[in-house]
Amino acid sequence: MTEKQVLKQFEETGALLSGHFELRSKLHSDRYFQCANVLRYPRIAEKLCREVTARAVKSGKLGKRIDGVISPAVGGILVGHEVARALNVKCVFAEKVQDGDRKDATGKPLTKLAMRRFALKKGERYVVAEDVVTKGGRVQETIDLVKAAGAKVAGVVVLVDRSAGKVKFGRIPMFSLMQMTPVTWEPSECPLCRAGGKPCHPGS
Numbered sequence: 001m002t003e004k005q006v007l008k009q010f011e012e013t014g015a016l017l018s019g020h021f022e023l024r025s026k027l028h029s030d031r032y033f034q035c036a037n038v039l040r041y042p043r044i045a046e047k048l049c050r051e052v053t054a055r056a057v058k059s060g061k062l063g064k065r066i067d068g069v070i071s072p073a074v075g076g077i078l079v080g081h082e083v084a085r086a087l088n089v090k091c092v093f094a095e096k097v098q099d100g101d102r103k104d105a106t107g108k109p110l111t112k113l114a115m116r117r118f119a120l121k122k123g124e125r126y127v128v129a130e131d132v133v134t135k136g137g138r139v140q141e142t143i144d145l146v147k148a149a150g151a152k153v154a155g156v157v158v159l160v161d162r163s164a165g166k167v168k169f170g171r172i173p174m175f176s177l178m179q180m181t182p183v184t185w186e187p188s189e190c191p192l193c194r195a196g197g198k199p200c201h202p203g204s
Protein backbone atom coordinates (compact mmCIF):
# COMPACT_ATOMS: atom_id res chain seq x y z
CA MET A 1 0.00 0.00 0.00
CA THR A 2 1.21 3.50 -0.77
CA GLU A 3 0.93 6.31 1.76
CA LYS A 4 -1.75 7.85 -0.45
CA GLN A 5 -3.85 4.67 -0.28
CA VAL A 6 -3.49 4.52 3.50
CA LEU A 7 -4.55 8.18 3.82
CA LYS A 8 -7.56 7.51 1.62
CA GLN A 9 -8.71 4.74 3.98
CA PHE A 10 -8.28 7.04 6.98
CA GLU A 11 -10.29 9.79 5.29
CA GLU A 12 -13.06 7.54 3.97
CA THR A 13 -13.66 5.98 7.39
CA GLY A 14 -13.68 9.33 9.21
CA ALA A 15 -10.42 8.61 11.06
CA LEU A 16 -8.81 11.68 9.51
CA LEU A 17 -10.94 14.81 9.38
CA SER A 18 -10.12 18.14 7.73
CA GLY A 19 -11.52 21.40 9.05
CA HIS A 20 -10.83 23.73 11.97
CA PHE A 21 -10.55 22.03 15.33
CA GLU A 22 -9.88 22.87 18.94
CA LEU A 23 -8.01 19.86 20.33
CA ARG A 24 -8.12 18.64 23.94
CA SER A 25 -4.82 20.46 24.46
CA LYS A 26 -6.68 23.70 23.53
CA LEU A 27 -4.42 24.04 20.48
CA HIS A 28 -6.03 24.54 17.07
CA SER A 29 -5.44 22.36 14.02
CA ASP A 30 -6.74 21.89 10.50
CA ARG A 31 -6.70 18.10 10.95
CA TYR A 32 -8.10 15.70 13.49
CA PHE A 33 -7.10 12.04 13.69
CA GLN A 34 -9.08 9.39 15.58
CA CYS A 35 -7.63 5.96 14.77
CA ALA A 36 -10.57 4.09 16.34
CA ASN A 37 -12.72 5.23 13.42
CA VAL A 38 -10.75 3.22 10.86
CA LEU A 39 -10.64 0.20 13.18
CA ARG A 40 -14.47 0.17 13.20
CA TYR A 41 -14.22 -1.68 9.90
CA PRO A 42 -12.74 -5.16 10.45
CA ARG A 43 -11.77 -5.80 6.80
CA ILE A 44 -9.94 -2.47 6.57
CA ALA A 45 -8.32 -2.97 9.98
CA GLU A 46 -7.17 -6.39 8.83
CA LYS A 47 -5.71 -4.99 5.59
CA LEU A 48 -3.82 -2.11 7.27
CA CYS A 49 -2.43 -4.34 10.02
CA ARG A 50 -1.43 -7.03 7.54
CA GLU A 51 0.48 -4.41 5.54
CA VAL A 52 2.52 -3.06 8.46
CA THR A 53 3.12 -6.58 9.80
CA ALA A 54 4.43 -7.67 6.39
CA ARG A 55 6.87 -4.74 6.42
CA ALA A 56 8.11 -5.79 9.87
CA VAL A 57 8.53 -9.40 8.81
CA LYS A 58 10.25 -8.47 5.54
CA SER A 59 12.79 -6.32 7.39
CA GLY A 60 14.15 -9.51 8.95
CA LYS A 61 14.50 -7.65 12.27
CA LEU A 62 11.81 -9.51 14.21
CA GLY A 63 13.89 -12.68 14.45
CA LYS A 64 12.69 -16.17 13.62
CA ARG A 65 10.16 -17.01 16.27
CA ILE A 66 7.23 -14.93 17.53
CA ASP A 67 5.03 -16.43 20.25
CA GLY A 68 2.44 -13.71 20.58
CA VAL A 69 1.32 -10.11 20.19
CA ILE A 70 0.66 -7.88 23.19
CA SER A 71 -1.13 -4.52 23.21
CA PRO A 72 -1.89 -1.84 25.74
CA ALA A 73 -5.67 -1.55 26.25
CA VAL A 74 -7.90 -0.09 24.94
CA GLY A 75 -6.69 1.47 21.69
CA GLY A 76 -4.14 -1.21 20.90
CA ILE A 77 -6.37 -4.24 21.27
CA LEU A 78 -7.90 -4.26 17.79
CA VAL A 79 -4.50 -3.63 16.18
CA GLY A 80 -2.97 -6.41 18.28
CA HIS A 81 -5.73 -8.77 17.21
CA GLU A 82 -5.13 -8.12 13.50
CA VAL A 83 -1.32 -8.19 13.79
CA ALA A 84 -1.67 -11.54 15.58
CA ARG A 85 -3.90 -12.79 12.76
CA ALA A 86 -1.25 -11.77 10.22
CA LEU A 87 1.48 -13.54 12.21
CA ASN A 88 -0.81 -16.48 13.09
CA VAL A 89 -0.01 -16.25 16.80
CA LYS A 90 -2.01 -15.48 19.95
CA CYS A 91 -2.83 -11.97 21.12
CA VAL A 92 -3.05 -10.71 24.68
CA PHE A 93 -3.43 -7.26 26.22
CA ALA A 94 -2.32 -5.29 29.23
CA GLU A 95 -4.98 -3.35 31.12
CA LYS A 96 -5.19 -0.05 32.96
CA VAL A 97 -5.38 -0.40 36.71
CA GLN A 98 -5.26 2.21 39.44
CA ASP A 99 -1.68 2.91 40.44
CA GLY A 100 -1.98 2.45 44.20
CA ASP A 101 -3.27 5.70 45.66
CA ARG A 102 -1.16 7.93 43.40
CA LYS A 103 -3.03 10.92 42.01
CA ASP A 104 -2.30 13.57 39.41
CA ALA A 105 -2.22 17.32 40.10
CA THR A 106 -6.01 17.57 39.79
CA GLY A 107 -6.61 14.73 42.27
CA LYS A 108 -7.55 12.19 39.61
CA PRO A 109 -6.20 8.68 40.37
CA LEU A 110 -3.21 7.71 38.21
CA THR A 111 -3.29 4.50 36.24
CA LYS A 112 -0.66 2.02 35.16
CA LEU A 113 -0.71 -1.04 32.91
CA ALA A 114 -0.84 -4.53 34.37
CA MET A 115 -1.39 -8.10 33.19
CA ARG A 116 -4.77 -8.98 34.68
CA ARG A 117 -6.06 -11.96 32.74
CA PHE A 118 -3.11 -13.24 30.72
CA ALA A 119 0.18 -14.68 31.96
CA LEU A 120 3.36 -14.11 29.97
CA LYS A 121 5.80 -17.00 30.05
CA LYS A 122 9.51 -16.69 30.55
CA GLY A 123 11.41 -16.87 27.25
CA GLU A 124 8.41 -16.07 25.03
CA ARG A 125 8.97 -13.52 22.25
CA TYR A 126 6.31 -10.86 21.72
CA VAL A 127 5.49 -8.15 19.21
CA VAL A 128 4.01 -5.07 20.88
CA ALA A 129 1.16 -3.60 18.81
CA GLU A 130 -0.48 -0.19 19.23
CA ASP A 131 -2.73 2.06 17.14
CA VAL A 132 -0.96 5.41 17.56
CA VAL A 133 2.34 6.38 19.15
CA THR A 134 2.81 10.01 20.20
CA LYS A 135 5.25 9.93 23.10
CA GLY A 136 5.44 6.16 23.41
CA GLY A 137 4.62 5.99 27.13
CA ARG A 138 2.09 3.16 26.97
CA VAL A 139 4.21 1.11 24.55
CA GLN A 140 7.21 1.49 26.87
CA GLU A 141 5.08 0.37 29.83
CA THR A 142 4.01 -2.69 27.84
CA ILE A 143 7.64 -3.47 26.96
CA ASP A 144 8.51 -3.21 30.67
CA LEU A 145 5.73 -5.68 31.56
CA VAL A 146 7.01 -8.19 29.01
CA LYS A 147 10.55 -7.88 30.31
CA ALA A 148 9.42 -8.13 33.94
CA ALA A 149 7.87 -11.51 33.08
CA GLY A 150 11.20 -12.73 31.68
CA ALA A 151 9.80 -12.64 28.13
CA LYS A 152 11.27 -10.68 25.20
CA VAL A 153 10.05 -7.98 22.81
CA ALA A 154 10.94 -8.73 19.18
CA GLY A 155 9.56 -5.47 17.79
CA VAL A 156 6.93 -2.76 18.00
CA VAL A 157 4.25 -2.42 15.31
CA VAL A 158 2.03 0.68 15.17
CA LEU A 159 -0.38 2.02 12.57
CA VAL A 160 0.55 5.68 12.95
CA ASP A 161 3.70 7.30 14.32
CA ARG A 162 2.81 10.84 15.39
CA SER A 163 6.26 11.53 16.82
CA ALA A 164 7.92 12.41 13.49
CA GLY A 165 10.21 9.44 14.01
CA LYS A 166 11.39 10.73 17.40
CA VAL A 167 10.02 7.91 19.55
CA LYS A 168 12.51 5.06 19.97
CA PHE A 169 12.47 2.02 22.20
CA GLY A 170 16.18 1.41 22.64
CA ARG A 171 17.32 -1.43 20.39
CA ILE A 172 13.81 -2.73 19.78
CA PRO A 173 12.83 -2.01 16.14
CA MET A 174 9.60 -0.07 15.52
CA PHE A 175 7.51 -0.31 12.35
CA SER A 176 4.68 2.04 11.40
CA LEU A 177 2.27 2.17 8.50
CA MET A 178 2.87 5.89 8.23
CA GLN A 179 4.13 8.94 10.04
CA MET A 180 1.64 11.73 10.58
CA THR A 181 2.93 14.78 12.40
CA PRO A 182 0.14 16.99 13.69
CA VAL A 183 0.26 20.66 12.73
CA THR A 184 -1.10 22.73 15.63
CA TRP A 185 -1.26 26.40 16.55
CA GLU A 186 -1.84 28.43 19.69
CA PRO A 187 -5.33 29.94 19.28
CA SER A 188 -3.82 33.45 19.01
CA GLU A 189 -1.67 32.28 16.08
CA CYS A 190 -4.20 30.11 14.28
CA PRO A 191 -4.45 31.15 10.60
CA LEU A 192 -7.97 29.71 10.40
CA CYS A 193 -9.14 31.94 13.29
CA ARG A 194 -7.45 34.91 11.63
CA ALA A 195 -9.41 34.17 8.49
CA GLY A 196 -12.56 34.58 10.58
CA GLY A 197 -13.35 30.90 11.21
CA LYS A 198 -14.60 29.35 14.44
CA PRO A 199 -13.09 26.03 15.57
CA CYS A 200 -15.25 23.06 16.44
CA HIS A 201 -14.55 20.23 18.86
CA PRO A 202 -13.78 17.00 17.04
CA GLY A 203 -16.29 14.29 17.66
CA SER A 204 -19.12 16.73 18.34
Ligand SMILES: [Zn+2]
Binds near residue numbers: 028187199
Ligand atom coordinates in the same frame (compact mmCIF):
# COMPACT_ATOMS: atom_id res chain seq x y z
ZN1 LIG B 1 -8.36 28.44 15.11
